[in-house]
Amino acid sequence: MPLSRLVGARIKRREDPRLVRGLAHYVDDVRLPDTLHVAILRSPHAHARIRSIRVEEASKAPGVVSVVTGIDIRDSIGPVPVVAQNPTLRVPLHTVLAVDKVCYVGDGVAAVVAQDSYAAQDALDLIQVDYEPLPVVSDPEKALAPGSPVIHSEWPDNVAFRWTLKQGNLAKAFRDAYRIVKQHLVHQRLAPIAIEGRGVLARYLPGEKELTVWSSTQIPHLLKTQLSIMLRQPENLVRVIAPEVGGAFGSKLNVYAEEALVAYLSRTLNRPVKWIEERRENFQATIHGRGQVGDVEIAVKKDGTILGLQYRAIADIGAYHQLLTPGIPPLTGLMLSGAYKIPCISMEVTGVFTNKMSTDAYRGAGRPEATYVVERIIDRVAQELGIDPVKIRQKNFPQRRDFPFKTATGLIYDSGNYRAALSKALKLAGYEKLRKEQKRLRNQGRYLGIGLSTYVEISGMGPSAAMPAGGWESGTVRVEPTGKVTVLTGTSPHGQGQETSFAQIVADELGVDLDDITVVHGDTAVVTSGIGTFGSRATAVGGTAVLQAATKVKEKARKIAANILEANPVDLVFSGGKFAVKGVPKKGITIQQIALEAHLATNLPKRMEPGLSATSVFEPSNFTFPFGTHICVVEVDPKSGEVTVKKYIAVDDCGKVINPLLVDGQIQGGIAQGIGQALWEGVVYDENGQLLTGSLMDYALPKAKDLPRLELARTETPTPVNPLGAKGVGESGTIGSTPAVVNAVVDALAPFGVVHIDMPLMPEKIWRLCRSKDAADRRG
Amino acid sequence: MAATRRITININGVSTSHEVEPRLLLVHYIRDMVELTGTHVGCETSVCGACTVMLNGAAIKSCTVLAVQADGEEVLTIEGLAQGEQLHPLQEAFWECHGLQCGYCTPGMILSAYQLLLRLPRPTEEEIRHGIEGNLCRCTGYQHIVDAVQQAAGQMRARR
Ligand code: FES
Ligand code: FES
Secondary structure (H helix, E strand, C coil): CCCCCCCCCCCCCHHHHHHHHHCEHHHHHCCCCEEEEEEEECCCCCCEEEEEEEEEEHCCCCEEEEEEEEHHHCCCCCCCCCCCCCCCCCCCCCCCCCCCEECCCCCCEEEEECCCHHHHHHHHHHEEEEEEEEECCCCCCHCCCCCCCCCCCCCCCCEEEEEEEECCCCHHHHHHCEEEEEEEEECCCCCCCCCCCCCCCCCCEECCCCEEEECCCCCHHHHHHHHHHHCCHHHHEEEECCEEEECCCCCCCCHHHHHHHHHHHHHHHHCCCECCCCCCHHHHHHHCCCCCCEEEEECCCCCCCCCEEEEEEEEEECCCCCCCHHHHHHHHHHHCCCCCCCCEEEEEEEEEECCCCCEECCCCCCCCHHHHHHHHHHHHHHHHHHHHHHHHHHHCCCCHHHEEEECCCEEEEECCCCHHHHHHHHHCCCHHHHHHHHHHHHHHCCCEEEEEEECCCECCCCCCCCCCCCCEEEEEEEEEECCCCCEEECCCCCCCCHHHHHHHHHHHHHHHHHHHHEEEHHHHHHHHCCCCCCCHHHHHHHHHHHHHHHHHHHHHHHHHHHHHHHHHHHHHEEEEEEEECCHHHHHCHHHHHHHHHHHHHCCCCCCCCCCCCEEEEEECCEECCCCCEEEEEEEECCCEEEEEEEEEEEEEEEEECCCCCHHHHHHHHHHHHHHHHCCCCCCCEEECCCCCCCCCCCCCCCCHHHHHCEEEEEEECCCCCCCEECCCCCCCHHHHHHHHHHHHHHHHHHHHHHCCCCCCCHHHHHHHHHHHHHHHHHCC | CCCCEEEEEECCCCEEEEEEECCHHHHHHHHHCCCCCCCCCCCCCCCCCCCEECCCEEEEEHCCCCHHHCCEEEEHHHHHCEEEEEECCCHHHHCCCCCCCCCHHHHHHHHHHHHHHHHHHCCCCCHHHHHHHCCCCCCCHHHHHHHHHHHHHHHHHHCC
16 A cells, blocks of 8 residues: 555645635634623723722623622632743732733733623723832843832842753853954744634533533633632543644643633523623733743854854733743743754753733743844854854854754754755755855845744653653544544644644545545544643644554454454455455445444454454654754835845655644745744833733734745655654744844845844844944044 | 614525614624534634635625625625535646645635635745735735635636
8 A cells, every 4th residue: 555645645624615615613613592692891990909809880780690809719719820830930829810910011901791791891981990000120130120010029129930951061162262352132022823812612511510611712622621729620521622622832732711701601601601702801801922032152163063052031021920921031942952962052041921811822932032042143153253254154064963962951953954844945945056146235235134944842742751741742533434534632722723723634644535534623522631732743743643643543443344244354455445354455344334333242252342443653763853944034224124035945844744734834834934934023011010002003013015935845754753754844944044034134234233133123223233334424 | 781683684595684782793693593603713813814704705804894784785705606515626626736734714815816806816936925925824924825826816817
């Protein structure tokens, strides 16, 4: 049998017909009779004591059923959880609604439950809160300074945790260095902005005592466990359903106050209750990403060989921890070796409380920061030593024979061929020609910049030992009596297309038609166990579980077939979905016929259990490490500061590809977000903790006209970590792209003496830099 | 609550009539009264385009139009684009070209593209990128969407 029929093919998605027709069901499209609607009153202050809250008037407003405040519910709902741990971690009590003080703009203060959402919104205006404003600190560096306002009185220094990593003799590396290059870097806060915000619908059935929660989440199973703890509701009476989910990018890899609150309200009121987040709330009260500032120092030899790297950072935590908040900056530390041999590495990071929304996992989660640090500083070194940025990278790459490659940070890179990806990208870009063009244009006063990023990232998350809440994944394959195949996965896709790619895997393994397979996900009552979709893990971990389950089904089917055909199982061959005795292909029996036999159970081998289904839980032995080279070409107009991305080449290696169409989609979307960070995006709070980017009018999301046509290519280096050979691709585009863009702009501005600019590279910033140089020259 | 008013809107060729508050937004009329939930809400402020529908043949953002303003008018939503099981060329092309991931922006995106192709049957890439500027997609990076619109344009021309 050919190993693959469908795996590797550009198959269009099976989830699309319902989506392009508007017939899919996101949370707000799930309708239950008698549903009540919730609106949440949020703090306009970044830091204030709540003196009193008066809800009488709101309670009497038309259509209002109930109004609750923090005090009303604090004994009934446990705190919002954080599962990422760290020995120095300080965890402030994070109640579902604020009790005596608010700590960021958007902090929930009260909730109104009403017959419809308009009535609930109206009643918010009738709640009177008497706030006593407190001093605010929104800048994490200032929060560390003595005399800063204190956010949680238990910890007057505002430190949330400290985390360090130290490998090798850094002092010696720096002593021996020909040159030490330093750079201060800002990784600005970003808003994930899934176009569907968050949403929760809960239904409690008092007779059955059963709670069902529909939530726009990436992690239905983890949410089920956490909700049962928060609400003291037995876990076997909680069901979580992630229906269609309209994008997430890490923002729904969390357990939010509203999820518990809405479930609690349904249980109290014995009615279905729904809350749909508004975009304004999404900016204020859904996690942000990044939010790190740091100083990197690198020690190099004269020829550009890296001797050591040190990075000291401050991570802006926000007022509270969310689920994984303290787990993000350590991911930066682990990836500080980038795609290079760096014998000693150290990182010190201090997590700092500020009067802002929490930071947590946003596409890339800690790794974009690492890649940015490494790819920026290596360009700085190239510039200082007068080495071409390509050469310095090639010089420091581990070679093919070095894999599995152990980094100073303690990781083992599974497989890689960094040179091949780089060469391919250079060729596609026409690198040499571009450099000549750049020179030519500079002479005409035009500023072209060429930026590289040779990234490596960590994905396929597990293994469990390295994860805060399990790194395995489950898969079930069941052949129904009629021969249709049902696949259950513990991953929770929300745009990635696993209903298609997992069906491809199973179709190949069982030799059945793609159209006869249905992939089910996101319902904890149907899929018995799971972890979820994040960390570019679904295919590498979840896909493997599904493959292994299908293999188990096939092996059971072989035994049943052998029994029926009165042959030895080893004498059967499996081809085209049929078992037959070697040399007698005509007398074969199909997997569908075997499924029926398995269910009728009258003709099974002795002691075999009836039915044709199997479950597999895959525990990976390591992460996987996708890599690649991105090349960005920009033109900068020094008169306006405008950056135009002229060309973008991405060569990505995500291991074995199941469906190239989906991989291209992931890379393109990822790059758009990475370019967004480099050029336009940024969550801005002022010094009073007011959110200045609270709407899509103020937060610049990339639009179609802002982006260039991306030229994509691949190399394929399978991972030995799983039998599919797949590494993961959800975050590569984002991780690889940001430094390529910034490097390109800095390269363009080299004639102006620019060696670094902090993101986002807004025209005004660039214009100022160019102007100050012009002025200096004139004074010169 | 303000006095309600009876309005009649033809949606996808079907006449609908409800008592509504004057402040009710068209998107909520479509989603909550008529129960057509393919039209989405992504920002409530006329920026994201997820709520795009056609009102009398022009693409509008239904989050910033009152239902009463559409009284007596004709609305086309994503549910009305296919002919029975037969997808519209734009829907086919979005499917073929992988022009969607989470699908949340898709109904609005398709209707904006629909209006674009009515005006410009042979759009350049540049024109497409400008034409869908009022619709945000966070998943795709737009490239496959642009491809889909181009492909659909060809199909629609061939049909004429
Ligand atoms: S919801 Fe109408 S434009 Fe965003
Ligand atoms: S497909 Fe998700 S926002 Fe466009």
